[in-house]
Amino acid sequence: MKKQQLGKSDLIPSRLGLGCMGMSESYGKPDDKESLATIQAALEMGLNFFDTADVYGNGHNEIFVGNALKDVRKNVVLATKFGFLPNESGICGTPEYAKKACDASLQRLKTDYIDLYYLHRIDKNVPIEETIGAMADLVKEGKVRYIGLSEVSAQSLKKAHVIHPITAVQSEYSVLVRNVETEILDTCRELQIALVPYSPLGRGFLTGKIKSTDIFDKDDYRKDIPLFQGENFKSNLLIVEELEKIAAEKKCKTSQIALAWLVTQGTDIFPIPGTKRRTYLTENIQSLEIILTDNDLKRINKVSQKVRGNRKNDFGMKLLNK
Numbered sequence: 001m002k003k004q005q006l007g008k009s010d011l012i013p014s015r016l017g018l019g020c021m022g023m024s025e026s027y028g029k030p031d032d033k034e035s036l037a038t039i040q041a042a043l044e045m046g047l048n049f050f051d052t053a054d055v056y057g058n059g060h061n062e063i064f065v066g067n068a069l070k071d072v073r074k075n076v077v078l079a080t081k082f083g084f085l086p087n088e089s090g091i092c093g094t095p096e097y098a099k100k101a102c103d104a105s106l107q108r109l110k111t112d113y114i115d116l117y118y119l120h121r122i123d124k125n126v127p128i129e130e131t132i133g134a135m136a137d138l139v140k141e142g143k144v145r146y147i148g149l150s151e152v153s154a155q156s157l158k159k160a161h162v163i164h165p166i167t168a169v170q171s172e173y174s175v176l177v178r179n180v181e182t183e184i185l186d187t188c189r190e191l192q193i194a195l196v197p198y199s200p201l202g203r204g205f206l207t208g209k210i211k212s213t214d215i216f217d218k219d220d221y222r223k224d225i226p227l228f229q230g231e232n233f234k235s236n237l238l239i240v241e242e243l244e245k246i247a248a249e250k251k252c253k254t255s256q257i258a259l260a261w262l263v264t265q266g267t268d269i270f271p272i273p274g275t276k277r278r279t280y281l282t283e284n285i286q287s288l289e290i291i292l293t294d295n296d297l298k299r300i301n302k303v304s305q306k307v308r309g310n311r312k313n314d315f316g317m318k319l320l321n322k
Helices: 032-044 056-075 095-109 128-140 154-163 184-190 202-207 230-250 254-264 278-289 294-304 314-318
Strands: 049-051 077-082 114-119 144-150 166-172 194-198
Touching: 032 056, 032 278, 056 077, 056 095, 077 095, 077 144, 095 114, 095 128, 114 128, 114 166, 128 144, 128 154, 144 154, 154 166, 154 184, 166 184, 184 194, 202 230, 202 254, 230 254, 230 294, 254 278, 254 294
Parallel strands: 049 077, 077 114, 114 144, 144 166, 166 194
Antiparallel strands: none
16 A cells, blocks of 8 residues: 655555545445444555544544544544534534534544544634634644644635644545645645545546436435536536546546546545445555556546536535635
């Protein structure tokens, strides 16, 4: 497993991490037995970067991940987030809440420290400097090793970095979603901050397995995302079809082409594809061995410019720090 220094920190995570959200919510009924087997398989294959959040499953995911990793805690890079109130009922970034949330996460994760602690979304009613100041206190207290931000603008990132060094920014980034390339990626590189893309497989769309939204369960949140609706969905399938052609040429999976493209964007990029199944985990890790030619990249970049539809519903878009 390839590993790389995360930003300017002394954390050395695997180039691919494991997003654990789907083990508790959003993608159908949880399967704790298979999810645990997936985490164990990840460890056996050298993956040591695990991502969760206090809001995933309203605490269930942190408890589950904490139990799964308790015997290997010192050998992994454990990241979690705070900011969303339970059931995503709002956002709170007050200093008092930051410290309260951290203590609760530590208890659920069964650990004395968090390697990478993200602010999940910026609270528009609280100056970013105040929130980061509280997170810096957590570093001084030894409860947190490094600080991260999620879905943040370049302007807010610069403000935060003045208060305390930011180690990583987590944002959605994939062949389907390339917003970070307009400003935030350059800012991260200017400040030597790692980028951790979530949903690098476009919430499963870039696997090539979703040909119709009819396969979604009634409670699948993807039904509410414009990318997956009506004419947008039909148009975006053309992007997947191009990835499928390249995958056929290289005799690999469509998802592996999507991940290989993302890893090719730079050694400072650490995708965290989420899965609760060992089969998909293995495929994801194998994507690190795929080499894309300049022509492959040109084809992908060309077709990815034709994306239609927002990546989140109206409520989710309003929560982004623009």
